[in-house]
Amino acid sequence: MGQRGDTRRERAYDGELGEAVTRAQGGDEAAFAVAYRIVQPGLLGYLRGLVGEDAEDVASDAWLEIARDLGRFRGDGAGFRGWTATIARHRALDHLRRQKVRPRATALEQDVLDLPGAHSTLEQALESLSTERALALVAGLPRDQAEAVLLRVVVGLDGPSAARVLGKRPGAVRTAAHRGLKRLARQFGAEGVTEDGSRTLGESG
Structure with missing residues (x-):
């Protein structure tokens, strides 16, 4: 996907991300920009898979909410990545509802299957x-x-x-x-x- 290397870098950046988020919660705007730079590529790719060409607009809405609620976040860099993905997903689903396009309901089996390894x-x-x-x-x-x-x-x-x-x-x-x-x-x-x-x-x- 051209993204696997990005994914490895994202995980490597989680320590830097956690530090940036902590500083941003203390009011450091430059630190918030660092957090944005680390998280945005993966978040935008995720949103493109959900809402297509509207991903940029949905991402902007998500970042407004992320900035507003940043003080409530508790966790490390990896946790911040998950928290922002949750917010982005909610905004994407809101966007789809406004378009009256609802996600297909799919019955998931509950059996446990492992994903392929890191170098699949x-x-x-x-x-x-x-x-x-x-x-x-x-x-x-x-x-x-x-x-x-x-x-x-x-x-x-x-x-x-x-x-x-x-x-x-x-x-x-x-x-x-x-x-x-x-x-x-x-x-x-x-x-x-x-x-x-x-x-x-x-x-x-």
């Missing part, structure tokens, strides 16, 4: 596609699967954090993400990218 070949395949194209493919998934994949791969949340954002059990989120990644693997085959991350030449997936 599927996520390498995600990297081999353009960000815009990959996000379009993810947006075509059932909503529960799309959100699970976006939160895990784009925003960089761990399983429990993603589950808290979605208000679901971790096992249900892992199931949705696993199914979404499997479906994307099949789509990548049709795009000329095999599940092992290599490209095909003149062959159908």
